[in-house]
Amino acid sequence: xxxxxxxxxxxxxxxxxxxxxxxxxxxxxxxxxxxxxxxxxxxxxxxxxxxxxxxxxxxxxxxxxxxxxxxxxxxxxxxxxxxxxxxxxxxxxxxxxxxxxxxxxxxxxxxxxxxxxxxxxxxxxxxxxxxxxxxxxxxxxxxxxxxxxxxxxxxxxxxxxxxxxxxxxxxxxxxxxxxxxxxxxxxxxxxxxxxxxxxxxxxxxxxxxxxxxxxxxxxxxxxxxxxxxxxxxxxxxxxxxxxxxxxxxxxxxxxxxxxxxxxxxxxxxxxxxxxxxxxxxxxxxxxxxxxxxxxxxxxxxxxxxxxxxxxxxxxxxxxxxxxxxxxxxxxxxxxxxxxxxxxxxxxxxxxxxxxxxxxxxxxxxxxxxxxxxxxxxxxxxxxxxxxxxxxxxxxxxxxxxxxxxxxxxxxxxxxxxxxxxxxxxxxxxxxxxxxxxxxxxxxxxxxxxxxxxxxxxxxxxxxxxxxxxxxxxxxxxxxxxxxxxxxxxxxxxxxxxxxxxxxxxx
Numbered sequence: 131x132x133x134x135x136x137x138x139x140x141x142x143x144x145x146x147x148x149x150x151x152x153x154x155x156x157x158x159x160x161x162x163x164x165x166x167x168x169x170x171x172x173x174x175x176x177x178x179x180x181x182x183x184x185x186x187x188x189x190x191x192x193x194x195x196x197x198x199x200x201x202x203x204x205x206x207x208x209x210x211x212x213x214x215x216x217x218x219x220x221x222x223x224x225x226x227x228x229x230x231x232x233x234x235x236x237x238x239x240x241x242x243x244x245x246x247x248x249x250x251x252x253x254x255x256x257x258x259x260x261x262x263x264x265x266x267x268x269x270x271x272x273x274x275x276x277x278x279x280x281x282x283x284x285x286x287x288x289x290x291x292x293x294x295x296x297x298x299x300x301x302x303x304x305x306x307x308x309x310x311x312x313x314x315x316x317x318x319x320x321x322x323x324x325x326x327x328x329x330x331x332x333x334x335x336x337x338x339x340x341x342x343x344x345x346x347x348x349x350x351x352x353x354x355x356x357x358x359x360x361x362x363x364x365x366x367x368x369x370x371x372x373x374x375x376x377x378x379x380x381x382x383x384x385x386x387x388x389x390x391x392x393x394x395x396x397x398x399x400x401x402x403x404x405x406x407x408x409x410x411x412x413x414x415x416x417x418x419x420x421x422x423x424x425x426x427x428x429x430x431x432x433x434x435x436x437x438x439x440x441x442x443x444x445x446x447x448x449x450x451x452x453x454x455x456x457x458x459x460x461x462x463x464x465x466x467x468x469x470x471x472x473x474x475x476x477x478x479x480x481x482x483x484x485x486x487x488x489x490x491x492x493x494x495x496x497x498x499x500x501x502x503x504x505x506x507x508x509x510x511x512x513x514x515x516x517x518x519x520x521x522x523x524x525x526x527x528x529x530x531x532x533x534x535x536x537x538x539x540x541x542x543x544x545x546x547x548x549x550x551x552x553x554x555x556x557x558x559x560x561x562x563x564x565x566x567x568x569x570x571x572x573x574x575x576x577x578x579x580x581x582x583x584x585x586x587x588x589x590x591x592x593x594x595x596x597x598x599x600x601x602x603x604x605x606x607x608x609x610x611x612x613x614x615x616x617x618x619x620x621x622x623x624x625x626x627x628x629x630x631x632x633x634x635x636x
Contacts, residue, residue, distance in 0.1 A: 167590075168590055168592050169260075169261040169264050169265065169589075169590065169591070169592055170264055170307065170310065170311055170314075172268075172592045173264050173265070173267070173268040173271075173311045174311050174314045174315050176268060176271075176272055177268065177271045177272065177311065177312070177315040177317065178315045178316065180271060180272050180273060180289050181271075181289065181315065181316075181317055184289075189291045189319075189544070190291060190543075190544045190545075190546060191291075191546065192288055192289055192290050192291040193234070193235040193236050193237045193288055193290055193291070193558070194210075194231070194234055194235070194236050194237075194290060194291065194292050194294065194535070194539075195236075195237050195238075195239070195267075195270030195271070195290030195292065195293045195294065196210075196236060196237070196238045196239070196293075196294040196296050197238070197239040197240070197241065197266040197267070197269075197270060197293070197294075197295065197296060197297070197300070198238075198239075198240055198241070198295075198296040198297040198300070198487055199240070199241050199242075199244065199245035199246055199247040199297050199299065199300065199386070200240050200241070200242050200245040200246070200386065200389075200390040200488060201240050201242070201390055201488075201561075201606070201610060201614065202296070202297070202386060202389065202390070202486060202487035202488025202489070202490075202491065203238065203240065203296025203297060203487045204238065204240075204296075204614060204618045204621045205296075205487050205488075205490040205491060205526070205528055205617070205618060206294060206296035206324065206487055206527075206528045206531055206532075207236060207238055207294075207296065207618070207621050208528070208617075208618040208619075208620050208621045209526070209528035209529055209531070209532050210230075210231055210236075210294070210528075210531070210532045210535060211229060211231060211236075211620040211621065211624070212229065212620055213229065213230045213231065213529070213532040213533070213536065214226070214227065214228060214229060214230055215230060215532070215533050215536065216230050216536055216540070218230065218232070218233075221540045221545075230532070230536045231532075231535075231536070232549075233545070233546040233547070233548060233549045234545070234546055235555075235556045235557065236556070236557045236558070236624070237270060237287070237288065237290055237557075237558045237559075237560070238557065238558070238559045238560065239266055239269055239270060239560045239561070239562070239598060240559075240560070240561045240562070240601075241262060241266055241561075241562045241596075242390065242561045242562055242563070242578075242605070242606070243561075243562035243563055243564055243578065243579060243596040244262050244562065244579075244584065244596065245386070245387065245390060245392065246299075246349060246386045246387045246390075246392060247259060247262070247263075247297060247299040247300055247303075247349065247351060248299045248348070248349020248350050248351035248352060248381070248382075248383075248386060248486070249349075249350070249351065249383075249585060250262075250299075250351060250585065251299075251303065251350070251351035251354045251355065252350045252351060252354065252383075252418070253585055255585060255589075256303060257589035257590075258587060258588065258589040259299075259300075259303050259304070259351070260303060260304055260307050260589070261589050261590070261591070262304075263295075263300045263303065263304030263307060263308065264304065264307050264308060264311060265594060266300070266304075267293055267304075267308040267311065267312075267321075268311075269560070269598050270289075270290045270293055271289050271290060271293075271312075271319075272287070272289060273285045273286065273287050273288070273289060274287065274598075275287045275560055275598050275599065275600070275634070276597040276598060276599050277599065277600075277634075277636055278599050278600055278602055278604070278605075278635065278636060279636055280566075281565060281566050281597050281599065284634070286634065287558070287634070290319075291319065291539075291544055292319060292320045292321075292322065292535065292538065292539060292544070293308065293312075293319065293320070293321045293322065294322045294324075294531065294535060295308070295321065295322065295323045295324065296324060296487050296531075297324070297486075297487055298324055298325055298328070298348050298349065298352045298357075298358075298485050298486050298487065298527075299348070299349050299351045299352045299355075299486075300323075301323030301324050301325045301357070302325060302351070302352050302355035302357040303351070303355060305321055305323045308321050309321050318542070320538045320539075320542065322531060322534055322535050322538060323531075324487065324527040324528075324531050325352075325357050325358060325361050325485075325527070326361050326365070326530075326534075327527040327528075327529075327530030327531040327533075327534060328346070328358065328361070328483045328484075328485060328525055328527035328530070329358060329361035329362045329364070329365045329483075330365050330530045331481070331483065331525035331526070331527060331529065331530050332344045332346075332362055332365075332481045332483050332525050333362065333365040333366055333369055333371065334369075335480060335481050335523045335525075336371060336373075336375070336480060336481070338371065338373070339372070339373050340373055341373050341374040341375070341477035341478075342373070342374075342375055342376075342477050342478065342479075342480040342481075342519075343375075343376040343377075343378060343470065343476050343477045343478060343479045343480065343517075344362060344375060344376070344377050344378070344479075344480065344481050344482075344483065345377075345378045345379070345380065345466055345470075345479055345481070345482045345483070346358045346359075346362075346377065346378070346379045346380070346482075346483045346485045347379075347380050347382050347385075347462060347463070347466065347482060347483065347484060347485055347486075347489065347496075348379065348381065348382065348483075348485025348486050349381060349382060349383075349385075349386060349485070349486055350381035350382070350383050350418075351381075352381070352485055352486070353379045353380075353381040354381075358377070358379065358483065358485060359377045359379070362375070362377055363377075374477060375477075376473070376476055376477055378466060378469055378470055378473070378476075378479075380462050380463070380465055380466035380469065381419075382458070382462045382485075382486065382489075383411060383412055383418065383419040384396075384410065384411030384412060384419070384452065384458055385455070385458040385459065385462060385486070385488070385489065386486050386488040386489070387411075388411070388452070388454075388455050388458050389455055389488040389489075389491060389492065390488065390610065391607065391609065391610065392578075393408065393574050393575075393576055393578065394408060394409065394410040394411070394581045395409070395410060395411045395452075395458075396411075396452075396453055396454070396455075397453060398609065400436045400439070400453060401436075402436060403433075403436045403438065403439050403440065403453075404439060404441070405439045405440065405441060405449045405450075405451050406439065406451065408574075408581070409439075409451045410581060411451065411452050411458070412451075412452055412458070412461050412462075413449065413450055413451045413452075414447075414448065414449060414450040415449060419461075421450050421452075421461065422468075423447075423450075425464075425468070426447075427508075428464050428468075428506065428508075428513065429457075429460050429461055429464045430460050430464070430499075430502055430506070431452075431457050431460060431461075432454060432456060432457055432460075436453055437452075437453050437454035437456070437457055438450065438451070438452065438453060438454075438457055439451040439452075439453050455492055455495065456492075456495050456499075459492060459495050459496060459499050460499055460502075463496070463499045463500060463503060464499075464503065467503050467513075467514045467517065467518075470514075470517045471513070471514065471517060476517055478516075478517060478518060478519045479517060479518045479519060479522055480519050480522065480523065481522065481523040481524075481525050482496070482500070482522055482523070482524050482525065483525040483527070484496065484524060484525060484526055484527075485527075487527075487528070490526045490528065491613060491617050493524055493526065496524055497524060500518070500522055500524075503518070504518045554631070554632055554633065554634075555624070555627050555628045555631055555632045556624055556627065557621070557624030557625060557627065557628050558600075558628055558632065558634065559600065559601040559624075559625050559628055560598040560599060560600055560601065561598070561599065561600075561601055561605050561606060562596045562597065562598050562599075563577075563596060563597060563599055563605050564577065564578065564579055564595065564596055564597075565594070565595050565596055565597045566597075568595065571583070572595075600628070600629075600632070600634055600635045601625060601628070601629065602629070602635070
């Protein structure tokens with residue numbers, strides 16, 4: 131029933147008028163950015179200038195922007211590229227055998243120079259983290275990038291028509307900041323985060339009336355934000371779930387960094403198993419993330435090929451440090467199960483949200499470790515089985531993020547009706563690196579920022595000591611590129627096209 135006297139055209143006009151009124155009200159209440167926030171104000175000025183005079187029909191042909199603190203966000207982009215949840219002609223939620231985004235192009239930014247983001251809130255650097263996140267969005271919304279050779283400033287990058295924050299920590303701490311800058315610039319550009327998507331996935335696997343535990347394994351920073359428990363509670367209420375739902379969080383200190391090869395958390399191809407002075411991950415001497423020697427066997431660590439660093443012998447190790455991604459996963463999931471074991475009357479664990487976009491690269495390792503823990507025995511008795519469902523669902527927020535992105539673009543009539551490629555290749559891929567001319571004291575032996583410099587900087591600086599340049603073996607390394615080729619093949623195809631054909635890669 132349409133209502134008395136209302137045609138479809140009139141309904142559409144009314145809908146658009148209501149949307150315009152809401153937009154105006156939002157702008158009136160949000161265009162004033164705080165004077166003490168120079169980074170946001172600078173971003174607003176640049177974004178306003180970039181989109182000035184640009185028609186909506188032009189914006190529709192712009193690419194979709196995606197960013198993360200590192201390369202983990204490419205798991206989100208991979209899902210977006212492969213997604214087939216809608217009919218491309220009718221936009222109804224039913225696949226048609228075609229990629230939902232087959233006519234779209236993309237720009238991806240990995241803020242590798244400043245990752246991992248999860249550490250900033252831990253050391254009370256939330257405002258500096260906000261600055262980084264706003265600068266990520268400013269890059270996507272702008273035209274500027276720097277050349278590989280000589281870091282020369284270029285102005286030929288396309289702006290974007292939507293932003294996907296492919297990072298849980300950035301979603302928790304910076305989504306509202308980006309939306310504020312966008313609105314203050316007078317733009318109607320959607321900003322899609324990943325936390326609500328992860329919460330939706332965790333709730334959807336629960337049966338009505340069945341008590342359950344949900345585990346979230348994000349960065350330490352995301353844990354401190356409290357964003358996931360709030361989102362899970364909200365989604366449970368929306369789905370009218372009345373049963374007992376316990377949420378356990380395990381802040382995975384160092385795991386994202388180890389996946390991207392951050393030197394403070396992992397030293398690839400280390401020639402010996404001796405502990406390192408510059409290590410910042412979980413250890414038997416780290417009060418923030420302690421390895422409990424009294425339950426050492428429960429972790430199931432792999433000692434081979436220097437994947438575990440320690441003094442003493444394997445039977446009586448001291449000063450233990452992790453030196454493989456798999457050992458990080460073993461540590462954090464075991465610590466999670468210990469947390470549940472100590473808790474009183476925890477319902478069985480039904481789902482685990484991989485609360486960092488880096489983690490799906492190692493989804494098989496997560497699954498293997500959960501199986502090991504469920505089958506682990508001491509004195510011929512299972513230690514954790516009573517706390518774990520027989521089948522535990524690993525939740526990758528990527529699927530739900532892709533769905534929300536499509537629905538948003540469809541609602542705003544910003545899906546391309548024909549292939550649009552304003553940038554030459556369907557995908558463009560950029561990574562941040564320290565700007566040239568840095569003093570030696572700021573850089574480690576592989577050319578990245580030292581931990582002390584990276585996390586010692588102050589907020590409020592409009593200028594940056596890093597640059598966004600095209601992806602290349604020189605700034606990512608062969609190991610990361612090999613992982614991308616194996617784990618995100620659809621993305622790899624676009625990345626290869628960009629590296630081989632784009633005039634931006636010089």
